[in-house]
Amino acid sequence: MQKPKHHIFVCGSFRVAGEAKGACARKDSTALIQYIESEASDRDLDNVLVSSTGCLNLCDHGPVVVVYPEGNWYGGVDEARIDEILDGIESGTPASGQLA
């Protein structure tokens, strides 16, 4: 596998014991992973990798997504927001509305 240029982390709310109990998982953040993979494939973005994470400590803003190496954090993410985030990756201009 080629080293990805962009790594998208989706909060999966995992805790130390490995259980997905937090706010993001309750808001179905794990479904976003499949959506991102599908969208990235449709867009031929072969330089994007998506992973789930443990709690990112911004639960009130969930589902939370982080894009590196840009270091952009997004809250309240849904499929429409994923489209904007991927648009930003494609264009080189990150989607607006990032968490501070």
Ligand code: FES
């Ligand atoms: S559960 Fe996602 S930020 Fe805490």
